[in-house]
Amino acid sequence: MKTITKAQLEQALRHFDIEDVNCATIRQICAVAALLESISGEKFVHLELGNPGLAAEHAGIDAQCEALQRGVPNQYPNIIGVPALKQNGSDFIKAFLDINIPARCIIPTVGSMLGSFASMMILGQRLPGKDTMLFLDPGFPAQHHQAKLLGLNTVSVDIYNYRGALLYDRLEQELKSGRITGIIYSNPNNPAWTNLTEDELLTIGTLATKYDAIVIEDLAYLGMDFRTDYSEPYHKPYIPTVARYTNNYILLLSSSKIFSYAGERIAICCLSESVADRRYEYFEKFYDMPTLGDSLVHGVLYTISTGASHSAQYAFSAMLRAAVEGKLDFVHHTKEYGHRAAQAKEIFRRHGFHLVYEKDGEAPIGDGFFFTVGYHDMTGPELNKELLRHGIATIPLKSTGSKQEGVRVTVSMLCDEDTFRALDERLGQMTNDK
Amino acid sequence: MKTITKAQLEQALRHFDIEDVNCATIRQICAVAALLESISGEKFVHLELGNPGLAAEHAGIDAQCEALQRGVPNQYPNIIGVPALKQNGSDFIKAFLDINIPARCIIPTVGSMLGSFASMMILGQRLPGKDTMLFLDPGFPAQHHQAKLLGLNTVSVDIYNYRGALLYDRLEQELKSGRITGIIYSNPNNPAWTNLTEDELLTIGTLATKYDAIVIEDLAYLGMDFRTDYSEPYHKPYIPTVARYTNNYILLLSSSKIFSYAGERIAICCLSESVADRRYEYFEKFYDMPTLGDSLVHGVLYTISTGASHSAQYAFSAMLRAAVEGKLDFVHHTKEYGHRAAQAKEIFRRHGFHLVYEKDGEAPIGDGFFFTVGYHDMTGPELNKELLRHGIATIPLKSTGSKQEGVRVTVSMLCDEDTFRALDERLGQMTNDK
Numbered sequence: 001m002k003t004i005t006k007a008q009l010e011q012a013l014r015h016f017d018i019e020d021v022n023c024a025t026i027r028q029i030c031a032v033a034a035l036l037e038s039i040s041g042e043k044f045v046h047l048e049l050g051n052p053g054l055a056a057e058h059a060g061i062d063a064q065c066e067a068l069q070r071g072v073p074n075q076y077p078n079i080i081g082v083p084a085l086k087q088n089g090s091d092f093i094k095a096f097l098d099i100n101i102p103a104r105c106i107i108p109t110v111g112s113m114l115g116s117f118a119s120m121m122i123l124g125q126r127l128p129g130k131d132t133m134l135f136l137d138p139g140f141p142a143q144h145h146q147a148k149l150l151g152l153n154t155v156s157v158d159i160y161n162y163r164g165a166l167l168y169d170r171l172e173q174e175l176k177s178g179r180i181t182g183i184i185y186s187n188p189n190n191p192a193w194t195n196l197t198e199d200e201l202l203t204i205g206t207l208a209t210k211y212d213a214i215v216i217e218d219l220a221y222l223g224m225d226f227r228t229d230y231s232e233p234y235h236k237p238y239i240p241t242v243a244r245y246t247n248n249y250i251l252l253l254s255s256s257k258i259f260s261y262a263g264e265r266i267a268i269c270c271l272s273e274s275v276a277d278r279r280y281e282y283f284e285k286f287y288d289m290p291t292l293g294d295s296l297v298h299g300v301l302y303t304i305s306t307g308a309s310h311s312a313q314y315a316f317s318a319m320l321r322a323a324v325e326g327k328l329d330f331v332h333h334t335k336e337y338g339h340r341a342a343q344a345k346e347i348f349r350r351h352g353f354h355l356v357y358e359k360d361g362e363a364p365i366g367d368g369f370f371f372t373v374g375y376h377d378m379t380g381p382e383l384n385k386e387l388l389r390h391g392i393a394t395i396p397l398k399s400t401g402s403k404q405e406g407v408r409v410t411v412s413m414l415c416d417e418d419t420f421r422a423l424d425e426r427l428g429q430m431t432n433d434k
Numbered sequence: 435m436k437t438i439t440k441a442q443l444e445q446a447l448r449h450f451d452i453e454d455v456n457c458a459t460i461r462q463i464c465a466v467a468a469l470l471e472s473i474s475g476e477k478f479v480h481l482e483l484g485n486p487g488l489a490a491e492h493a494g495i496d497a498q499c500e501a502l503q504r505g506v507p508n509q510y511p512n513i514i515g516v517p518a519l520k521q522n523g524s525d526f527i528k529a530f531l532d533i534n535i536p537a538r539c540i541i542p543t544v545g546s547m548l549g550s551f552a553s554m555m556i557l558g559q560r561l562p563g564k565d566t567m568l569f570l571d572p573g574f575p576a577q578h579h580q581a582k583l584l585g586l587n588t589v590s591v592d593i594y595n596y597r598g599a600l601l602y603d604r605l606e607q608e609l610k611s612g613r614i615t616g617i618i619y620s621n622p623n624n625p626a627w628t629n630l631t632e633d634e635l636l637t638i639g640t641l642a643t644k645y646d647a648i649v650i651e652d653l654a655y656l657g658m659d660f661r662t663d664y665s666e667p668y669h670k671p672y673i674p675t676v677a678r679y680t681n682n683y684i685l686l687l688s689s690s691k692i693f694s695y696a697g698e699r700i701a702i703c704c705l706s707e708s709v710a711d712r713r714y715e716y717f718e719k720f721y722d723m724p725t726l727g728d729s730l731v732h733g734v735l736y737t738i739s740t741g742a743s744h745s746a747q748y749a750f751s752a753m754l755r756a757a758v759e760g761k762l763d764f765v766h767h768t769k770e771y772g773h774r775a776a777q778a779k780e781i782f783r784r785h786g787f788h789l790v791y792e793k794d795g796e797a798p799i800g801d802g803f804f805f806t807v808g809y810h811d812m813t814g815p816e817l818n819k820e821l822l823r824h825g826i827a828t829i830p831l832k833s834t835g836s837k838q839e840g841v842r843v844t845v846s847m848l849c850d851e852d853t854f855r856a857l858d859e860r861l862g863q864m865t866n867d868k
Contacts, residue, residue: 017718017722019722023722024722025732025736027513027736028732051509051510052509055505056505056506056508060507061502061503061505061507064502064745065499068495068499069495071490072490073495073695073696073698073749074486074488074697075485076483076485076690076696079461111739113737113738113739114738114739117739121583142740145733145736146737146738149734261507261508263506263509263743263744263745264507264744265511265740265741265744288451288452288454288458289451290451294451298461299579299583300583302461302579303579303580304548304551304580304738305544305545305547305548305739306545308699309743310699311698312743312745315507
């Protein structure tokens with residue numbers, strides 16, 4: 001394609017009032033890419049947005065249509081969730097993580113976005129002085145925005161330099177202040193596709209217990225570390241989770257990626273029993289409800305959106321059930337992303353790019369939904385803009401809380417050979433222009 | 435039914451940690467009623483929860499199933515809303531309110547709950563010192579909770595003593611402080627079913643402009659003041675709205691009640707062009723986006739829930755379209771609530787109850803989704819508890835920001851003659867016990 005000029009790019013960024021691409025949201029980058037597409041007349045290679053690149057699971061669509069036809073839209077969903085979803089969520093977590101969470105502690109939310117927003121709000125309130133969220137970065141940019149919107153203090157630990165045994169001291173250095181109310185991360189990691197090792201999860205769990213921090217573990221890409229086959233329900237190996245090492249946890253489990261159901265905005269927020277039943281003076285005074293679980297549900301989730309789509313709860317419930325019964329192999333279905341990542345990494349490397357986050361312990365990271373690349377000594381924003389000029393949209397790593405230079409690549413939209421070919425050609429063009 | 439003892443009632447309230455029924459949420463009252471139902475073995479008459487008591491509109495169900503089958507669940511909905519919903523929302527407002535709002539200013543939200551939560555958040559941020567929401571009370575209790583959760587200051591004006599010409603001075607008394615950033619109310623009113631007169635709307639609009647307050651007008655029960663027939667699109671009489679008297683408005687329009695679609699959590703937040711395009715320094719700094727509209731969408735709604743159900747947006751869009759084309763007469767459909775209210779009011783009055791809020795200007799209030807009753811000199815909580823003991827669930831008026839004594843009655847669940855008979859008998863029993 002004809003390279004977009006620097007002036008055209010700067011004009012497009014100005015059009016959306018973007019002064020610094022590090023601060024732009026993913027949706028803003030999408031909007032810039034759409035504008036540049038209309039200017040250049042060429043379709044972009046979209047590596048910025050994590051839209052599922054697979055069809056939605058039919059078990060979900062069928063169950064949702066059935067619920068609609070049964071007439072559920074005229075009833076507010078019970079704010080604690082429809083019973084089947086709660087039970088199937090509990091069973092799913094037992095089947096794939098080997099963790100016991102009773103149905104009463106499983107709460108539907110409008111995507112895991114609302115799950116993390118509401119959880120962070122509650123964690124920021126529970127105790128005077130515990131006013132800080134610790135982000136194990138890099139992380140999902142929107143969760144950083146959430147903390148900012150909530151007015152929470154944050155500290156960021158970039159795991160890049162603190163893998164393995166180094167993690168303990170680095171985390172303790174922050175936790176010993178006593179101000180950390182929660183620790184948040186996604187695993188597999190968005191954007192780096194690193195996976196915490198069992199040792200690292202043990203570290204996090206141990207320190208969370210020791211310093212009374214509650215871990216929000218976002219399992220958006222659950223089971224997608226394809227180096228290990230986690231596809232068989234109720235059989236080892238089970239999916240790694242901090243829940244094995246502490247009772248201080250909230251797990252976020254979304255239908256968006258594992259079942260390609262992002263559009264319906266449905267997820268579950270899974271509280272350990274001990275977290276759900278914790279009582280705090282602040283909640284008693286502020287919500288007239290002493291427990292964390294009740295305050296989260298009736299005080300926060302009810303007040304923000306009065307629950308999540310009634311029919312989508314039946315969809316999610318049916319998909320979880322089918323997975324538990326071995327009738328819906330979501331691990332196998334999503335493995336397609338692994339193939340795309342392998343092919344895309346080969347192309348990037350061939351053109352002189354390098355992986356920024358490249359190892360878990362001694363092992364190379366797996367192939368999955370994301371990876372991170374840098375190019376020689378270019379900064380993240382420079383690289384992001386050069387790629388945009390050559391018809392490739394990504395997000396800079398700084399926007400994810402990373403301190404490294406580079407960009408995040410999402411492979412979900414790389415869904416045909418033409419798109420791979422365009423990626424290959426444009427990277428060639430960009431690196432030749434240098 | 436056998437009357438529930440005071441001890442049993444107190445125990446049930448304690449079970450849910452409710453010390454003061456004035457502070458209980460509607461969902462908590464539901465939970466207490468459910469527990470008492472299991473103790474007494476008798477079904478309660480549910481006058482507490484505004485679940486639609488009509489079937490969901492089929493135009494919505496059909497369109498939503500069609501969207502699901504077309505495969506929309508695998509795509510995040512565009513955060514600004516699907517184009518058809520935006521256009522049909524704009525057309526609907528033109529057809530029934532005779533107000534011009536361009537499609538770009540129509541934003542889907544997870545129910546009007548998220549619409550008011552996000553709007554109040556934005557209004558609380560826009561200017562230093564403008565930190566207070568003015569509630570025209572009585573109002574929807576959840577919106578009071580929202581302001582509290584957001585940490586906003588509030589002032590409450592109970593319209594009971596300030597109808598008509600008295601409203602101007604009472605409102606100005608609050609507005610002249612300069613601290614009021616927004617004015618919020620629902621019209622028709624939840625819980626009193628009063629309807630603001632054109633003179634009162636003129637007052638609110640004039641003062642909103644004069645003191646730079648932005649009005650959040652919640653039109654949850656749009657068109658349901660059945661004293662006037664608003665059913666014909668693009669014809670007078672048009673539905674009353676403050677939007678005729680000021681440009682400082684945000685209209686909240688939900689599918690929940692007008693289309694009996696509460697379960698799917700879909701509404702639109704409709705900003706006047708001038709509100710959407712306002713620029714503030716705070717937004718530029720905090721969101722990297724100067725305008726109120728962009729900050730609301732990309733800064734707040736994206737960050738809280740990343741949009742509203744994709745398939746439900748098509749449902750809402752189809753229902754709005756059908757209404758605009760005169761194929762779905764939602765006014766006629768919901769008129770059923772008016773019949774139920776007339777019958778229920780007759781029963782309450784026959785047993786010695788009185789309406790608390792009873793007039794709009796010189797005219798008696800209409801029959802619709804709610805009304806408010808008192809009984810001699812009983813306080814709201816006393817009456818609420820006595821009714822609970824006799825198998826009737828309501829919410830006390832104080833929880834709605836009213837300063838009057840009484841309870842709110844919702845007629846939506848009064849859906850058959852057996853329920854009316856039970857109401858009649860139990861009110862008789864309660865008043866005989868006195």
